[in-house]
Amino acid sequence: MPSKPQTLQNPIIWFLVSLVILWAAPLFLPTFYVYLITEILIVSLFAVSTNVLLGFTGLLSFGQVAFFGSSAYAVSLLIKGTSLPFAASFFISVGLSALAALIIGLFCMRLRAFYFAILTLAFSQIFFVVAYKWTSLTGGDDGIVGIPKKPFFLFDINGPDAYYHFVLLVVMVSLALLYLIIRSPLGEVLQAIRDNSERTEFLGLQVRNYRLASFVIAGTFGGVAGALFAPFQGIVTPELLHWSHSAEPLMISLLGGMYFFFGPIAGAVIFVFIKEWITGFTEYWMFWYGLLLMLLIMYLPGGIMGFISEHIRRGKDGPK
Template sequence: MSRTWLAVLAAVVVLPMAVRHAIATEIWIFAIFGLGLNLLLGYTGLLSFGQSTFFGAAAYVAGYLLKHSAINVFLALAIGIAVGAVSAALVGYLCVQRSGLYFIMLTFALNQMFYFIAYQWTTVTGGEDGMPGIGRPALLAVDFRNPLAYYVFVAALFLLSLWIMKRIVESPLGKILQAIRENDVRAEAVGYDVPRFKLLAFVIGGAFSGLAGVLYAMLFGIVPLEAIGFVFSGNVVFATLIGGSGSLYGPIIGSFVFIWLSESVSVVWERWPLLLGVAFVIVVLFFRGGCVEAWARFWSWRERRRAPAGIAP
């Protein structure tokens, strides 16, 4: 367990030396977004295709206040988390009553609704042009306009998010959500109000999405319309599945693969989504548990290859 944390810490330290600071920062932001989705997807078994609703709503609201009211960083984060949680409560309340395909379509449809509100409401959101001019207010004496300072801030928040999510999935709630994923009829029969627990998962996931949304707005200084679009919702699902939805750490690896491909390879080769598509097909066909499972299988394969050799005289 602590070895995994060491690996994460090492990645946090090494990443800004390996790639541009903005990309490194984006990776951890997207990882926070993925952690929130995975509570729904991996732990509760709910495929939400509307996570950008909460991400985008938080980015717009906090971005607007950062622009016009000069609020401090922590207030901006708190507002973003609250907007993410509240919008997720609204959307979740409507969605958890349905299951299967209807559930997925409903998350998608509501996402589209929020998208068109942002698209039409140009006086506030800027519509297709996005909402530019969002600053990064300094905290105490630290100037977050320095990319490295902002990176450290985001990485610290990511580690905090990961720790909180770890506590949540190891709590009774984590077990109950998994029980609902495995068998919702039985979960109801032993005494859990299944829709209410699904809603709780939504709200927590929404809070993580909201945090990621604000950090994203401050990173790029703009909330693009895409931040609330369905492609963005799909991206976080892809990233999480590629990383491995069965593990707490899957979305982190997924975020790394996804952002690195989209930001680094896209410069060299504009058809880069093709790579993503191939990776996705491989995951769906062979590694349902994503990179995490591929890694675990590789190690057990090595163990098996080495074991007989050790016994042989």
């Protein structure tokens, strides 16, 4: 175990270095990759927020898309339908997804294991049905098209590079907050619940309340990701609320390593690049993609970060 000051220092340096490098990235990357990295950043945030539940609280939620999608819809409706400044629309939408997470969370907290997964899925599908059927408001399956990138406070965020910088800042700040939460006493309790919820209960802790807090945190930051995604795409459609879209952050967390804070980020980078590459490479991309997934799960069940950390540990301990 490294000593305490180091653990505090390291992340801050890492944070600043990656911020600087990523900030400069558009200078030497073609525009397409700027778009791709913008998407990876948003997907990373969505995955890390989902992983607060999956990896750090031990809850498998299939409904995270409800918060991502409802925030994307809310921000689009506010941008297109009102004269509110973008920042206001942004924070209102995030607030709405936090509220939605609180309400749905209250209903779901009693449930365990897979029952929890299916109940969250059912709730999120209700959101999907509303978006799909309330055509006069949401445009139905055609969605809301042409969402402009209005200035955020005084900053012009129109254009790929400017929007990339905006997303980068918001995502980095959000990730820093999530990191602090996971390292806080709250985060430690959550992990204790994950490892043994009965014992935690014995210790006199209200497991349900802690789980609910975790659910709201995940929903809120999922909402941040959704509010970033809508103007980025310029369109929102019910696809964003479909359960299959909930599977994506789970998959990314698992591939990256769900017991590591940075696991989902590693997963997002690899997931987006591999998918982009493989879908352009063959019409039968699903087969190769599926095969790759299967092999990864069979041979790297702890995800990429799990694999790496095991090797580092082995390296330190010397050969056995």
